[in-house]
Amino acid sequence: MSEKPKAVVIGAGVGGLASAACLAQTQKYDVTVYDRMSFAGGRFTQHDHDGFQIPTGAVHMIPHGRKGPFAKLLLGKKISGGLDLGRHGVEFLPTTKFACRMKDGKLQEANSVYGILPWFSVRDTLNLPRLLLKRANHPWGDETEDGRTWMSKRFSEEFVDFADAFANFAISLRFDQMPASTVVKMLQNSFWSDRPAVPKGGCKGVINGLRADLRENGARVKLSNEVTEILPGDAEESTKGNRFCIGVRRRGRQEGIWVGADSIIHNGGHPNLLAALSDDFEVAAGVREQVRNTQAVGGIGFVFALDDDIPHRSSGVTMLPNLERVGGYVLPTFSEPSLAPEGKHMMITHQHVPDPSVKSEIDKGREDLHDAIPWLADHGEELCVHTYHRNWPCNRAPQGAELPSDIGVEGVRLVGDGVKGHGWMMVEGIAANVPEAVASVSGAMDAR
Numbered sequence: 001m002s003e004k005p006k007a008v009v010i011g012a013g014v015g016g017l018a019s020a021a022c023l024a025q026t027q028k029y030d031v032t033v034y035d036r037m038s039f040a041g042g043r044f045t046q047h048d049h050d051g052f053q054i055p056t057g058a059v060h061m062i063p064h065g066r067k068g069p070f071a072k073l074l075l076g077k078k079i080s081g082g083l084d085l086g087r088h089g090v091e092f093l094p095t096t097k098f099a100c101r102m103k104d105g106k107l108q109e110a111n112s113v114y115g116i117l118p119w120f121s122v123r124d125t126l127n128l129p130r131l132l133l134k135r136a137n138h139p140w141g142d143e144t145e146d147g148r149t150w151m152s153k154r155f156s157e158e159f160v161d162f163a164d165a166f167a168n169f170a171i172s173l174r175f176d177q178m179p180a181s182t183v184v185k186m187l188q189n190s191f192w193s194d195r196p197a198v199p200k201g202g203c204k205g206v207i208n209g210l211r212a213d214l215r216e217n218g219a220r221v222k223l224s225n226e227v228t229e230i231l232p233g234d235a236e237e238s239t240k241g242n243r244f245c246i247g248v249r250r251r252g253r254q255e256g257i258w259v260g261a262d263s264i265i266h267n268g269g270h271p272n273l274l275a276a277l278s279d280d281f282e283v284a285a286g287v288r289e290q291v292r293n294t295q296a297v298g299g300i301g302f303v304f305a306l307d308d309d310i311p312h313r314s315s316g317v318t319m320l321p322n323l324e325r326v327g328g329y330v331l332p333t334f335s336e337p338s339l340a341p342e343g344k345h346m347m348i349t350h351q352h353v354p355d356p357s358v359k360s361e362i363d364k365g366r367e368d369l370h371d372a373i374p375w376l377a378d379h380g381e382e383l384c385v386h387t388y389h390r391n392w393p394c395n396r397a398p399q400g401a402e403l404p405s406d407i408g409v410e411g412v413r414l415v416g417d418g419v420k421g422h423g424w425m426m427v428e429g430i431a432a433n434v435p436e437a438v439a440s441v442s443g444a445m446d447a448r
Contacts, residue, residue, distance in 0.1 A: 005445035006260055008246055009033040010227045011267025013042030014203075015415035015430040017210040017221075018073060019265045021083050022438040024217035029445060031219035032259075034248055036226035041207040042267075043388075043417070044427065051341035052383060053202045054303050059348045060202045060332040060339060061317065062092055062427060063170065065194030069424060069431040074206065081435060083213060090209035092197035093335045097316030101162055105374045107312055113191050116162075124159040131155075132188055138422060139402055140181035147175035147183030161321040163187060168327025169317065171399045171425050172299035172352045172388070182400035185423025196317060198335040224251040227268075231278045233260060243411050243448070262448060263441035267416040269396040270294075270403055281409045290403065297398045298353035298389035300365055304380040306331070306345040311375055325361065326351040326368040347380065358387050399425060405437050411444040413437035 005028070009020045012035035024031045039045065043057025053060075062070055074090055076082020099116055100109045110116040117125050131154070144150075151160045164175045167186070175183050199205045214221060229247035235258075239245040242260030249256030266273045270291040274283065312318070315334035320326050329349040333340045340346045351365045362385055370376055388395060396418030397403045405419045406412075415437050420429025 004028065004030040005262040005448065006030045006032070006242060007263045007265070007441065007445065008244070008259065008261035009265045009267065010273075011035055011042065011416065012037070012040040012221055012223065013267050013416055014044040014206065014210070014427060015417070015434060016265065016267030017041075017207065017214065018083065018431065018434050019267070019415050019438050020219055020221075021210055021213045021217070022434065023265075023442065024214055024219035025078065025083065026442070027217065029442075031214070031217075033214070033219065033221045034225045034227055035221070035223050036251060038224050038251075040211060040221055040223060041204065044203045045207050046202050046204045049383060052303070052305060052344070052346050053204070053339040054346075054384060055203055055348065057301075057386065057388065058203050058427065059301070059330050059350065060198050060336070061095075061330055062197040062199060063193070063425060064189065064428050065094060065197040066092055067192075067194040068189075068428045069421075070427045071197075073431040073434060074209070083210075085206075085209040085213060088209035088212040089200070090206055091200040093200055094194070095196045095198065095315040095317070095335055097314045098195040099166075100312075100314065100316045100318040101165075102318055102320050102372055105372075107318070109314055109316060112195070119162070120159045121156045124155050127154050128191070131184060132191055134184050134188070136181045136184040136188065136423065138181070139179060139400070145180045147178045147180045149176070150180035151175060151183065158321070162319055165319040165321045165323070165327045166190070166317070167399075168352050169319065169329075169350045170327075172297045172350070172395050173399055174352065177398065178400040182423060186399065186425055189423050189425075189428070198315060198332045198339075200336060202332070202336065202339050225249070226251060227276055228256060229278065230264065230273075230276045230281075232280050235278075243444075262445045263411040264413075265437060265441055266412065266414045269296075269416065269418045270407070270414060273407070273412075273414060277409070277412075281412075284408050287404060287407050294397050294401045294403060296389070297395035298356075298358070298387070299395060300325075300351050300353055300358070300362055300388070301386040302347075302349045302365065302369065303383045303386070304347040304349075304376070305340070305383050306347055306380050308343050308345065310345065310379045320368070320372045323368045323372055325354075325365045326372070329369075329373075346383075353387075353389065356389075358389060362387070399429075405433055406440065411441060413440050
């Protein structure tokens with residue numbers, strides 16, 4: 001029998017692991033995942049801190065719950081293109097509320113999308129159905145308005161501020177930083193979805209399920225291994241039978257090895273792929289220019305330990321409209337208590353970074369939080385602060401950038417946070433792109 005085609009996945013984030021699992025479940029390919037970090041999951045996992053399961057980037061939230069692309073990919077049946085990871089204990093626990101907001105120091109909570117309507121004007125109630133039916137499946141073009149300008153013509157400032165706070169929390173961007181079609185499609189996806197969910201066991205529960213599935217299907221995950229070069233297969237004697245020759249170096253070592261591959265799924269962002277890719281591969285100048293002109297989005301997240309006497313008792317995402325920095329917060333422990341020690345809760349916040357002085361932005365964000373949440377000082381203790389900027393694997397491309405998964409090199413596709421489908425955000429955007437990327441590289445391998 002001939003040797004199976006070799007698929008290499010670069011990056012063990014949730015997009016890379018999910019892609020690898022899709023390939024491995026076919027039993028048609030030899031699948032290996034490489035990651036330069038010493039742990040799998042990238043920005044979608046967690047580390048224990050005295051019993052608090054502190055996420056590495058994500059906020060323990062699945063934005064569209066059991067109806068979004070992420071649930072369809074991870075929990076869907078294999079016959080429908082899903083990975084059926086429920087077999088490995090992956091489960092999504094609904095948030096106790098659809099959404100919340102803090103207004104003038106008082107908490108408002110909604111059980112469904114319709115529950116938020118009484119917060120706003122009659123104009124908003126009438127225009128929301130029109131927003132949900134708007135044709136926005138594709139970008140409207142560079143000449144269109146930004147999202148805030150478009151929304152402000154149709155909704156009250158109070159509604160726009162609420163939705164804008166949600167965008168700040170979820171994707172580190174304000175409406176005026178995104179094309180209108182992106183804002184419209186993002187809101188449609190959110191309003192059409194189920195209530196958000198928290199993964200059982202947190203983000204790491206998903207990563208553990210993916211790794212269990214990869215082991216079951218014979219795939220390998222090699223951590224602390226950095227990909228340094230991607231050359232044509234005939235560049236080395238040992239890889240002449242393959243389409244690609246990949247340089248891999250174990251972290252801390254000077255010398256590496258050459259690994260053959262017939263396809264590559266890259267979960268490390270466009271700049272890192274282009275830096276590793278040999279000039280033997282032709283990438284369109286337009287793609288290179290688009291990547292060069294796309295800047296990663298910065299964000300800051302606080303994690304607080306809370307006692308059990310807090311007045312807020314739900315896990316719905318709470319928007320903080322009108323704040324200069326912070327978009328909102330979430331208390332995932334009201335859906336999944338194991339994320340904090342018994343009798344404690346954990347709060348995770350997020351904010352965009354309008355100024356490159358990150359230390360100053362942290363101070364301003366902290367002030368925002370204590371001003372907006374009247375009980376925080378008495379019931380909360382700050383555990384840590386996360387910052388995401390430059391080339392960190394989080395928000396690699398801003399929502400609406402529409403960077404391509406296909407850069408024009410046969411057998412190579414990108415997945416991950418830099419390649420989110422139109423209007424899909426966070427892990428939903430990552431998941432939305434995986435099936436097409438996997439189908440493409442599978443076709444390239446099958447054709448050889």
